[in-house]
Amino acid sequence: MIPCRPEHIVYLVKKMREDERAQFIALSGLEQFDEDAAVRWFIEAAHLSGVYAVTVLQDDDLPAAAGGFQPAGPGVWQAWMLGSEQGWSEQWRSLTKGTRWLMDRIFESGAHRLQTSAITSREHAIEWFERSLGFKAEGVWRHYGIRGEDVAHFSRLRGE
Incomplete structure (x- = not known):
């Protein structure tokens, strides 16, 4: 795990998984995936996350995934992440360990709540949030996405 840099994001947006692209479209309001818009959004997210933005590398030293937590309110941090198919298949254990480590650091710094979201078609991501990261489901915003995605x-709260 290393600090997230803009070049990691540029690489990962080009390699972004289809389900992550679908989520970006649903939540960005764009009619189709736009690499430049995605790069700008994720670079801004990394900037807002500061030290809470990291990259996990593949065996070939290319980025597997990058992610972090940006402030969403006093003591509340919102997760973001993007990765490649190869990165997830090779480094899912490292991604899980790195994310849990990062979550612990944020709680130690005084956060009381971490949060994330996903379009409901991202079943594997949702399973990872709940089983591997200890997030608890809070509900579904129906037809929230641009094409009616739920x-x-x-x-996850401090102490859970």
């Missing part, structure tokens, strides 16, 4: 919301 968006599930999750949180």
Whole structure:
């Protein structure tokens, strides 16, 4: 795990998984995937996340995934992440360990709530949030996405 840099995001947006592209479209309001818009959004997310934005590398030292948590309110942090198919298949254990480590650091710094969301078609991501990261389901915003996608919301509270 290393600090997230803009070049990691540029690489990962080009390699972004289809389900992540679908989520970006649903939540960005764009009619189709736009690499430049995605790069700008994720670079801004990494900037807002500061030290809470990291990249996990593949065996070939290319980025597997990048993600972090950006402030969403006092003591509340919102997760973001993007990755490649190869990165997830090779480094899912490292991604899980790195994310859990990052979550622990944020709680230690005073956060009381971490949160994330996903379009409901991202079943593997939702399973990962709940089983591997300890997030709890909070509900679904029906037809929230641009094409009527339902968006599930999750949180983990300090001490859980």
